[in-house]
Amino acid sequence: MSFAGQKRKRPHKHPYLSGNFAPIHQTWPLTPCSYAGTIPQELAGGQYVRNGGNPVSNDDLGRDAHWFDGDGMLSGVSFKRTAEPGKVQPEFVNQFILTDLYLTSVASKNLRTPILPSIATLVNPASTLICICFRIIRALFLVILSHLPGSTHAIKRISVANTALYYHNGRALATCESGPPMRISLPTLDTVGWFNGHQAEGEYSTPQPSAGFGGEGLLSFMREWTTGHPKVDPITNEMVLFHSTFLPPYIHYSVLPAGQEEITRTSKILNAPVPGVSGAKMMHDFGVSRNFTVIMDLPLELDPFNLAKNRPVVSYNSSNPSRFGVFPRMDPTKIRWFETSACCIFHTANSWDYFDRENNVIAVNLLACRLTSATLVFSAGNIAAPQPTRGTVEEVTSKRMPFLSSYDQDFAYISCDNEKHRVRCFDGAPSLEYLDTESTQLLHSSSPPLRDDIEEEQCRLYYFRFNLDNSDTNEITHQYALSAIPFEFPSLHPQREMQSARYIYGCSTSSASSFGAALGRAVKIDVVVKTDVKTLLARGAAKPPRSVTGCVDERSMEEILQSNDPDDPIQPFRMPEGWFAQEPRFVPRATQADYDDSNEDDGYLLFYAFDESQLDSEGECSTDAKSELWILDAKTMKDVVARIHLPQRVPYGLHGNWFDEAQIRGQRGFEEIRSVSV
Structure with a gap:
């Protein structure tokens, strides 16, 4: 039976277009919020902002859709100082990121499905070559059409900027793999323009020495594609980025100094090729220590040329190894490749160097959220x-x-x-x-027997150590999980990034022992976790677990929740019944000048929370459903010191960040912002 040309009535809505995953369409300017509890004074003048996909053109709820699709929407809470001493007024604001795709979509009243093919179409093993080619050709046609006379907006870049946010050199930047970062103005969340590595559109124009990300030429647009997770060095303020493409050398690499007038140890690097990458990959994150960078060449392909081989665009081959390329931060030509068992890693937690007595780096450490399959992509x-x-x-x-x-x-x-x-x-x-x-x-x-060596479905906080002391062999001397519980969306004290940190915070679940689809359908995060990695690493050193498949702390989440040990290296905060959290972001209580190693966990975890008792009998949100921003004491992992009541709900989304008062005040000037044409 063929469904071609028919509009099928679907008995169920797509899980990522329903419930609290469903998109919202109302935006709010800075709006005062009520709250319960006491707002810490350390938050005064700052702002928490979270990014995530929020499709504006998806009326046909039966089409392919993916959690990573959708136009970028920012949802933030600003902590405004008031005239009353010690008084802070929280204000909620949410805005769409005005990308080229968004502006074209809202100007095209008859557009029912997004311009770009859904990631679900590309990863679907059952998608036919004709279907994929049709979606790609349709997207190209709409892009070309947008450049013709009479079009309201030209699509110059295909990014939806819906992944994460970072701050560098006076700019707040929203990211996504399919384009360069987009500059955002704080605290209003207005869209300024695309950032090319030198300056952003809308800023006061100054002469630049080169074309920026991508350089020049026919394929320069591909080399602009920037990782969703750049790294900003808390000491030098350098921003480290990579750019993933479909053509050799597949990965390019950039390092941006803190400012043209503050270059300390090097000049800017733009689009330096990284040798040795095996092919076009779905590469979402990487590791950066104070001195080295770790590129992850994992067996998860993202290659449109697979269509010519009758293979899916996105393909995971567990018989291929995982490869890690380690090189000095400023010299990718000196890359060394390390191989191990197949895995998927979408988020790293931290990287740091290991020194000998002469202060030479002899190893690089990496903490990452390691999955044993590509299940979450599907x-x-x-x-x-x-x-x-x-x-x-x-x-x-x-x-x-x-x-x-x-x-x-x-x-x-x-x-x-x-x-x-x-x-x-x-x-x-x-x-x-x-x-x-x-x-x-x-x-x-009807399927062949499964391989005997497949690890159980899991996503755990995992430790790698890459040995650099021996120039003859590239050996991963340590590789094992720190804990058996599910763990994703990591965060840590911002002053400990790229250095040895004691605590890593993240998301987990109390419902099961496996994290196979932790970022998959209807993910429900009901446990926020604080992990004492220093203690767990010490235990692993004293009693090394089995390589690759071993684990330091083998307890289940149920056992950890029942623990009353105040020194337990895993401290969970369980959400109340029916409530679910989003990614937590650590905000230190002490200022940078007051920080020392003894108070690393002295701060707060900020995250959005939603009460699903607001869903109706069909699992849908009412129009008046609302979310909250919770402020959890990170030292005790027990006390919610304040709950900010928002004027509307915030859909379950991706990554957020904290911007302090000095960063907001220190933003660069600009001449104009983007706007929707009426």
Whole structure:
């Protein structure tokens, strides 16, 4: 049975377009909020802002959609000083990031689906070559059309700027892999313009020595594509970035100094090639220590040329190794490659150097959230993930994710063409959320046996040490998990980044032992965790776990929640029943001048929280549903010192950041901001 040319009525909404994942369309200027508790004075004058995808053109809720899709929307709380001494007034603000795609979308009244193909279309193993080519050609046609006379906006860059935010050299920058950073003005969250490595559009124009990110030439637009997670050195204020493309050498590399007048140890690096990368990869993050950079060449491909090989654009091959390229920060030509078992890493927590007695760097350490498969890429698009088999072929099979089991109560069937085993489909692929046990058995019955060496589905805080002391061999001397609990969205004290840190904060769940789809369908974060990595690393040194698959602390989340040990190296904060959190961001209580190692955890975790009792019987949010910003004492991990009541809800999103008062006041001037044409 073919559905071509028909508008199918779908019995269920896409999980990433419903509930508190559903997009919102109302924006707010800075609006005073009520609150409960006491707002710490250390927050006065600063602002917390979180980024995330919020599609504006997705009326057809049956189309492919992915959690990483969507136009960037910023949601922030500014802590305004008042005339009354010691009094702080929180103000909520949310704004769309006015990218080229957003401006074109809102100007095109008849556009029902986004201009760019969904990531779900590209990762779907069941997407046909015709379907993918059609979506890509459609996107190219709309981009070309936007440049014709009469068009309101020209699409010069295809980024939606929906991933994260950083501050560097007087600029707040929103990021996304498909374009350069976009400058944002604080605290209003107005969009200034694209940042090219020299200056941003809308700023006062000054002569520049080069064209900026990408350089010049036909393919320069690809070399502008900048990682969603640049790193800013807290000591030198250098910003380190990489740019991932589909063509050799695949990765380019940039280092931006703190300012033209404050160059301390080097000049600016723009788009230096990184040798030795094996191919086009889905490369979301990397590691940076004070002296070295770690590029992760993992077996997760993102290559449109796979279509010519009859393979998905996004492909994970667990038979290929994970490769880590380590090189001096200012010299990627001296890269050394280290290999180990296949894995996926989307977020690193911290990197730091290890010195000998003569103060020479002899190893580089990396803490990362390590997954044992690429499941999240698929589950975040509501697609059943391929399962690795004995050999190089991957069959499309279903695997129920334990992390989501408590939210996965819907039933389903197996095939769109069979009335007895019917399943909800997106471009022909079985969706993750509606596969029951019988369906799973049916799918597996025709599949080859699974490989014997596959690790259990997990995402854990993981430790690597890359030995640089021996010039003859490249050896990973340490590689094991610090804890068995699920762990993602890491944060730490900003003054400890790129150095040895004691505490790493992140997200977890109390519902299961596996994190297989932790960033996948209907992710529900109900535990915020503080991990004493210094203590766990010491335990690992005293009793080394098994390489690769070993773990220092093997307790489950249930066992940790039951612990009453005040010195437990894992301190969880469990959300109240029905409440769910988003990524926490650590904000220190002490100023930079007052900071020392003894008070590393003296501060607060800021995160958005949502009470799902506001959902109706069909799991949808009412129009008056609201979120809160919680301020948790990071030292005790027990006390919520304040709850800011927001005027509307904030959908579950990606990454946030804290901007202090000095940063907001120190922003560079600009001549104009972007606006929506009426």
